[in-house]
Amino acid sequence: MKRSQINALIKSTVGWLEERHVFLPPFAYWTPAEWAKKGHEYDEIRENMLGWDVTDYGQGNFDDVGLLLFTIRNGNLSKAEFAKPYAEKMLISQVDQISPNHFHWNKMEDIINRGGGKLFLQLWNATSKEALADTDVTVRIDGKVCTVPAGGSVLLAPGESITLTPGIYHLFTAKEERVLAWEVSMVNDDLTDNRFYETQERFTTIEEDEPAEYLLCNEYPEAK
Numbered sequence: 001m002k003r004s005q006i007n008a009l010i011k012s013t014v015g016w017l018e019e020r021h022v023f024l025p026p027f028a029y030w031t032p033a034e035w036a037k038k039g040h041e042y043d044e045i046r047e048n049m050l051g052w053d054v055t056d057y058g059q060g061n062f063d064d065v066g067l068l069l070f071t072i073r074n075g076n077l078s079k080a081e082f083a084k085p086y087a088e089k090m091l092i093s094q095v096d097q098i099s100p101n102h103f104h105w106n107k108m109e110d111i112i113n114r115g116g117g118k119l120f121l122q123l124w125n126a127t128s129k130e131a132l133a134d135t136d137v138t139v140r141i142d143g144k145v146c147t148v149p150a151g152g153s154v155l156l157a158p159g160e161s162i163t164l165t166p167g168i169y170h171l172f173t174a175k176e177e178r179v180l181a182w183e184v185s186m187v188n189d190d191l192t193d194n195r196f197y198e199t200q201e202r203f204t205t206i207e208e209d210e211p212a213e214y215l216l217c218n219e220y221p222e223a224k
């Protein structure tokens with residue numbers, strides 16, 4: 001992705017959230033120059049990759065395949081000082097923009113539609129060889145056990161949420177309008193715990209066509 005596209009997406013997202021009275025922690029709004037002055041007191045943000053995450057999954061077409069995320073909190077099970085066992089993320093999905101099919105080996109996650117359009121998810125169980133199983137998929141939607149056939153879908157209206165256990169393949173997209181989604185989960189490790197059905201890059205490659213106005217979660221400078 002071009003840096004100019006990432007700058008514009010984050011800037012317009014900040015405005016869209018403010019209109020909806022949704023506010024992120026202070027580090028969401030720091031410039032690269034401000035980041036350069038931050039010391040070790042902010043190591044938790046750097047080490048656990050909190051913050052902005054804009055990805056096209058390496059496909060080069062963000063409008064069709066992509067997601068804009070902000071990780072608000074996350075633990076790190078390999079570092080005792082960050083042993084928080086849970087994570088919280090904001091996920092913004094555009095209409096018909098696919099977040100590609102994947103499952104997690106370890107992470108259980110709830111995905112919540114906080115507002116906007118409807119959130120469409122398509123589900124399969126993974127086989128022991130990580131293929132798509134032809135078995136029914138059982139999930140919980142706001143406390144109710146629901147079973148869908150392999151490749152079946154659910155549509156979450158604003159306020160509704162789904163619990164996905166490890167080993168359930170899921171892809172999702174927004175319908176009707178952009179969706180402000182949220183994820184409440186066990187610790188998230190994007191470097192090791194995503195099994196994409198078709199090989200994808202989790203993070204984008206950036207073409208630096210203008211200076212960054214915001215840093216992504218994998219771009220923070222060393223502590224001062």
Ligand SMILES: [Fe+2]
Nearest residue numbers: 102104109170
């Ligand atoms: Fe997931």
